[in-house]
Amino acid sequence: MKIYKFLLEYENMLKIVGEGNLLITNFPHKIENPEKWKGLSFIKESINDLNIPFEKICLLDSEASEEMCPGDIEKFDYFLFGGILGNVDEFDFDRTSVLRVKGFPTRSLGSMQMTTDTAVRVSKMILVDEMPFPTIPFVDRPEFPMDEESGEKLVMNFRYVKGENGEPLICPDVLKLLKEDFDFNLESLE
Numbered sequence: 001m002k003i004y005k006f007l008l009e010y011e012n013m014l015k016i017v018g019e020g021n022l023l024i025t026n027f028p029h030k031i032e033n034p035e036k037w038k039g040l041s042f043i044k045e046s047i048n049d050l051n052i053p054f055e056k057i058c059l060l061d062s063e064a065s066e067e068m069c070p071g072d073i074e075k076f077d078y079f080l081f082g083g084i085l086g087n088v089d090e091f092d093f094d095r096t097s098v099l100r101v102k103g104f105p106t107r108s109l110g111s112m113q114m115t116t117d118t119a120v121r122v123s124k125m126i127l128v129d130e131m132p133f134p135t136i137p138f139v140d141r142p143e144f145p146m147d148e149e150s151g152e153k154l155v156m157n158f159r160y161v162k163g164e165n166g167e168p169l170i171c172p173d174v175l176k177l178l179k180e181d182f183d184f185n186l187e188s189l190e
Contacts, residue, residue, distance in 0.1 A: 012171040013120045014040050022120075023078075025050070047080060048102065057104050060119055061096045064106035068123060070130040072107060079123055080104060081116050109133065112140055112159040117171055121161050137162035144175065154178060 014022050019039025027042040047057065058076040060068070080099065100106070109122050110133065125131045139162045143153040160168030 009115070009117045009171055009174060010040060012117045012174070016117070016121050016124055047078075052078060054102070054104055059096070059099050059102075059104035059106045060109055060123070061100060061106040062108055062111050062113075063096070063100070064108040066107055067133050068107040068109055068126050069132065070126055073127040076105070079127075081119050081123075110159070112138075113157065114159050115170075118158065118160050118169070121169065125161070139166075139168040142168040142170075 010022070010024060022039075023041045023043065025043055025045060025047050028044060029042075031042055056077040057080055058068075058072060058078070059080045109119055114122065122133070122136060125136055126133055138159050140159050141155060141157055142160060143155050146152040146154050156168075156170070160170055163169045
């Protein structure tokens with residue numbers, strides 16, 4: 001399920017940024033139906049091995065001292081998203097630390113944790129739509145009803161962009177998959 005979830009997120013990111021604007025590095029898996037992924041590039045190599053000058057790559061890092069701004073599109077050719085951005089609590093592993101030590105220039109999208117596809121959406125809003133970060137409306141830790149009878153809810157511990165209807169913009173296929181994965185019988189656990 002994990003690789004399938006990532007592919008759904010990649011598909012969502014491709015819709016956000018458009019064909020030819022998304023490169024997935026360090027991707028060791030074989031892609032089935034590559035024609036479905038037109039406009040999206042998967043490569044096995046690391047960003048470190050692509051001979052791109054580091055000063056042209058901006059690492060999105062919640063610990064960066066500078067917030068991303070519309071003018072950054074003129075400074076950088078690539079924006080590097082490494083997993084989930086930000087920290088939920090003090091127990092989270094700092095996933096960006098592995099890339100931070102490489103010396104990339106950095107920018108922040110705030111400290112609240114975002115899924116990668118949300119960070120891509122926010123970056124597009126800042127860089128292409130020229131919306132300053134503080135003006136972007138967000139929904140933090142949204143809840144989705146799972147079972148009306150029991151009142152159970154799926155709480156997403158992330159920040160999402162707020163859509164026009166006030167609801168969080170979350171990849172519907174990923175949400176559906178999470179809801180299906182949530183539907184299990186507690187009595188069957190040992």
